[in-house]
Amino acid sequence: MIPHLTAAEENYIKTIFHLQQVDGNVSTNDVALKLNTKAASVSDMLKKLNAKEIVHYEKYKGFTLSNQGQKIALAIVRKHRLWEYFLVEKLQFGWDEVHDIAEELEHITSRVLVEKLDSFLGHPKFDPHGDPIPDSNGEMEKMEQINLLDLPLNQLAEVVAVGSQSTELLELLTHRQIKIGTWLSIHKKFSFDHSLEISIQSSPTFTISQQLAVALFVRIK
């Protein structure tokens, strides 16, 4: 049913999946760029994935993941995000340090391992960056998230994702005591510099810059 896949094949599948998410159309060059490889290598791999019916592909005409391919992609994303959750919540990594390690861990093959890890972690729904973790059927929560800049005044909202994974952002958010799951509301918006006066939970209000606000995504209750 599920063909055996090498780590390289899995990386292509995951990359195509993610590129499809942001813009339905994916090109050979896009994939090459993301994977730090050359367009010629992508062509080679597309032929292989086509033979395994993981992508629909006609040369020079483009390609998309098959249903089969989508399922595989979701399984890989599931593993990646569960491991990220493990690394941050159990091993005390910072969220900016876990991506590369999870990139390796996601290729461990045991299905039982994934399910036991999921149980051990308490079936988390979101990873440390606020991205949803697919369940074993590939279902995941849709996040109706909006940028903090678009949140109405005095509307209580929960931080659910961040726009980047840089160390600098993490440092600032840690200092401000903001993390995924923090509830906040905006008291005032200053149009001059687009800074915001906000309060989190029951603490005193403080001000955040426009640059910080664009990096935060929230969901209304």
Place this chain on the structure above:
Amino acid sequence: MIPHLTAAEENYIKTIFHLQQVDGNVSTNDVALKLNTKAASVSDMLKKLNAKEIVHYEKYKGFTLSNQGQKIALAIVRKHRLWEYFLVEKLQFGWDEVHDIAEELEHITSRVLVEKLDSFLGHPKFDPHGDPIPDSNGEMEKMEQINLLDLPLNQLAEVVAVGSQSTELLELLTHRQIKIGTWLSIHKKFSFDHSLEISIQSSPTFTISQQLAVALFVRIK
């Protein structure tokens, strides 16, 4: 300093290390047998490992791990056993189920991951099979272990290792409530069939077969 190693190279290093433990002399054929490969492939790999100064090798004359090679081997063994400990203690795997998964996990490269995992697990000294876990310097506890058949009568001793990792053995030990760390003593030895009457902790005495006894290794306080 440490050359980059592929998973295949690491597997050869670990195998040579283990074979050296039991019998100082290791042959090309031994390695081929352990790795389910052919002698010709081992020769190929030996040339590569020799070029990287991981083994000392002269053709037709034999080979051994260099100091460098030993260090690498110990680092791999450390990772393997820490992951086994994690799988059994945290994810509730049976000890007979974890070997193959740990075989994959041991090739994850991050050094800081290993140290954080070690902390998270509480710096365990022995893995679920009773084998010692090297520390980050490659040091590990020597186990002065003897076979249960050689334990003197009425001498209290701790189960520290098992001779096989079969499901059948695990099933029996679970039923008998014996595991790594269990304290026991022998009350009587029957020379007819080499069965033993033993007691664990403060429970009533019971009898175990010779076959079971040879599979158990204990250490005297």
Place this chain on the structure above:
DNA sequence: CAAAAAATTTAGGCGAATCTAAATTATTTG
């Protein structure tokens, strides 16, 4: 100790994944 057996290495080849350079097809634009 010489011939047979066993162990080891070399030679040559294969599939996976990558690359560069050249060829082909699609797209853009004057």
Place this chain on the structure above:
DNA sequence: CAAATAATTTAGATTCGCCTAAATTTTTTG
């Protein structure tokens, strides 16, 4: 809309790890 440009694919090579078959060296043994 034809020529230039961009995107994509093919051709041919390379490295890694493995294979089989043949050659070589070591070890065993009659």
